[in-house]
Amino acid sequence: MSTTLFHNAILVNEGESVRGWILVEGDKIARIGHGDTPADLQGNADTVTDCDGAYIIPGVIDTHVHFRDPGLTEKADIATESRAAVAGGVTSFIDMPNTNPATVTADALRGKIVRASQVSVANYGFFLGATNSNLPELLNADYTGTAGIKLFLGSSTGNMLVDDDTTLDAIFSRTCALIAVHAEDEAMIRAARTRLEAEYPGGIPVEMHPDVRPREACIAATRHAIALAERHGSRVHICHISTADELRLIADAKARGVKVTAETCPQYLLFDRNDFPALGARIKCNPAIKEPSD
Known part of the structure; x- marks a missing residue:
């Protein structure tokens, strides 16, 4: 050797x-x-x-990537993106389930694992997505080989919104996995969009995206996820934090012993809503980029 x-x-x-x-x-x-x-x-x-x-420096573990494989590979795939990751010092990644088809069944999960075993140059892992109707899949999953459950409290890319309270309680009380949450309150987003569509009949300007997906929606959903984790003793991870208020909620929950962690993304640290006139849709993302104070 x-x-x-x-x-x-x-x-x-x-x-x-x-x-x-x-x-x-x-x-x-x-x-x-x-x-x-x-x-x-x-x-x-x-x-x-x-x-x-x-x-x-040790290789970075990126726990939140979207490699768009399968179904959206005109944007990216596991082969190209794993190479880009390694070139940037990321040696392990965990991919999100909003592909096409969505990774919401054991078969879909196995398909991605097989694909990664053939083409990935980095270590890999995958989240299993939650829906309002796939609780049996979540309960029967092998979490020794799965990063956890991805839960959308607000709709984003893909069709995995979970807004049924009975399903949410079951996910937090009956599964043993880490639950990674996209925390935006869907009802608040819909109300904001309806109001702004009436105000701007020709189309909502891109700089209003922080109002279409308002900070209140993030705060409410993060508070809800923390409450569920606290009630059931489960582990919750809040994805892509975009407001200072959510950090305070998480810090207070940690102090109470709630098993909560969180992450953010570079765009929330580098930009604020005042950058929309110059950058437009290039900084449009969900959750939306918020205020300078965030």
């Missing part, structure tokens, strides 16, 4: 940046050390690379 030694590097891991070295045997990291490389390693490794102070 061939060995490769990377030395004189800055190792970034576990919250620290330390000068050190890494020994690789075959395709596995065998040893890691800080400071100077032991002399016996430098003499015995098949290949020695002097990193000259360059950083060595």
Whole structure:
């Protein structure tokens, strides 16, 4: 088995940046050390690379990607996007279920796993999507090989809105999986859209997208998801946070012992609604980009 030694590097891991070295045997990291490389390693490794102070950083795990495979592969597919991921330092990804067909059955999930096993150059995982009618699929799924359940409280790409209270209670009380939530209140979105369509009969301007999908819808849905997780003791993950208010709800819930985590996306950190006149639909996404204070 061939060995490769990377030395004189800055190792970034576990919250620290330390000068050190890494020994690789075959395709596995065998040893890691800080400071100077032991002399016996430098003499015995098949290949020695002097990193000259360059950083060595663990591969990123991206837990929220949309590779559009199957059914929408004119946009992207697992082969192309896994290569793009690795090129950017992402070595593991978890793909969302709003493909065509949607990943809401065990068969659809197996199909994506088989496809990834054939073409992906990165480690992979997949969410199983929830609907108002696929509770048996969710209850029978093997979550040792599935990242969790993706739950849409507000409609977005695909047809996986879950707005039935009985189904929601069952998902949170009867499944053992992590529940990743797209948190927007659908009734509030519909009411906002109806009001704005009457106000703008020629079409709602793109800069009004934060009003079509208002912050109140995000806050209400996140509060609802947290309440369900707290009531049933389940694990909930709030996807793509777009408001400061939601962070406060999550922090307070964590302090109460609720098993809640969250994520955001670069666009919510880089842009606000004042950027719509210049950038238009290029920053239109769901949830919508909000205020500068967010």
